[in-house]
Amino acid sequence: GLGHSQLAIFGVTKVVHVEDESAQKVLDLARYWQMFQGLDGRDREIAKMLAAGERIKTISKEFDVSEKTIDNRRQVILSQLSLVKPTELTKLLVRLQDNGFYDFGL
Numbered sequence: 001g002l003g004h005s006q007l008a009i010f011g012v013t014k015v016v017h018v019e020d021e022s023a024q025k026v027l028d029l030a031r032y033w034q035m036f037q038g039l040d041g042r043d044r045e046i047a048k049m050l051a052a053g054e055r056i057k058t059i060s061k062e063f064d065v066s067e068k069t070i071d072n073r074r075q076v077i078l079s080q081l082s083l084v085k086p087t088e089l090t091k092l093l094v095r096l097q098d099n100g101f102y103d104f105g106l
Contacts, residue, residue: 032092033101035081046070047077048104050086051093 039047042063049059056074060067074086083089090106097104 029096029099029101032081033096036092036096039077039080043073043077043080046073047089048093050074050077051090051104051106053090 036044046059056067056070060070078084078086078089081089081092083092093104094106096102097106
């Protein structure tokens, strides 16, 4: 499922071209969702906490690691999702949530 009712067609293995601009945006989000799912579990949790506005200090205490470790993981997460700024991570997770991919609690 791509998380969008207009794209819920059974038997389709790959969408090559979409004429509808909103459907194309959902397909782009689906690619980001796959990249997000490719992160390891701890990185997904860190990404959710960062997107929710948690401070690095708080996250480091939660995982019992140094602040530098969390900062390094943040950079790895951004890199793996092809994002540049931490605010882009928040925007991405909100867009994924708004389009029904997952409820991040944002």
